[in-house]
Amino acid sequence: MSRSVDEGLLERIASGDATAFSALYDRYADLVYGVARRILRSPEQAQDVTQSVFLKVWSRPQLFTGGSFGAWAARVARNASLDVVRSSAVRLREPEIPATLAAAGELEETVFADVDREIIVRAVAGLPEAERVVIEQAYFGGLTYRQVAERLDTPLGTVKTRIRAGLQRLRGALQEAVTR
């Protein structure tokens, strides 16, 4: 449902409709700014990243090629923020996500569109600390799982196991919330 709303807004943005742009901003500004703020700590830098992400949507909406717009926006905000942290001369990006990986599942879309943020926050906060730490260090810290393992002095296999267990727990909490 939300996906078609976003696609409609993006179609209008591509035609130069600033009202649609404003509506899309209202839907995703908290997500983009929040991810940037969490990575950068500095509110000013987070605002700069948020502005750059949305200006990119305005000037080149074709960069979004389908799937979940929320997932795409979070990924762009994360990459741009991590590049600021790394003080790159030029902001870098990850290789294109293969189309199969980019296809959004229904539950993923639900996370961005339909579920109260409080439920999400509780689910993340409720993870065992060992699982939450590895996932957050990878996502917000921009670390690879190998770097996480080195930093925590933990075997690679354990890091992978904790990441998977944490992800499974998060999905379980979400499923419980949406079927309640």
Place this chain on the structure above:
Amino acid sequence: MSGIASHDELRDLAMLYTLGALETNLADCAEARAIEAHLHECDACRDEVALAQVGTAMIARSAAEAPPQELKQRLLAAVAETPRRHGSGSNIARWTAVAAAITVLIAFAMLLRPHQPSEGPVAIYLQSATTQASGVVRAPGGDAMTVEVEHLAALPAGEVYQLWSIAPGAKPAPGPTFTAGSQGTAHVTMHASPEKGLVIAVTIEPAGGSQAPTTRPFLTGALQ
């Protein structure tokens, strides 16, 4: 990734890739393709990706925080100053507009440079998700391709840009290094056969170039 990974390894890679916890250099392009090929035939691994998508979405959403109100005003003011071309909004129309804009800009840039303009059909438009840089790759025939890039940032001493060509399933093959001209443009010839699926990418490398990429690509495109 060296060699063909086992099912369990690919399942882990798919999960880690989706979370953004995989090494992100050019080798991952080949790695990503191996994952994608495997996903077509493996339900268990598709489930793994779905699991990681949901978890990653939840982690991202958990950080959501309202930005200051003035940010929206600033953004809308910036948008008002950069009106978009009104059109059908179709993908083809948008891509045609982008292609036309790039072609015009490059044609203009070429007038400022002493060398002869490139000829040959356009093979790829290079796009960057996080920089203003863009480029066009032409395949005039044979094994040579010309790459024209614009809106490049000037690099600090000791760093250069480097081109890479990545054939499907292969490791990145190093191409020539280059620097941005005074207008932020570059024109480079590289030797690679323009085959379907070939990825052209640009990274920043130490002066002299690298045999394998040491940074993530910021500009990429794939031959369709």
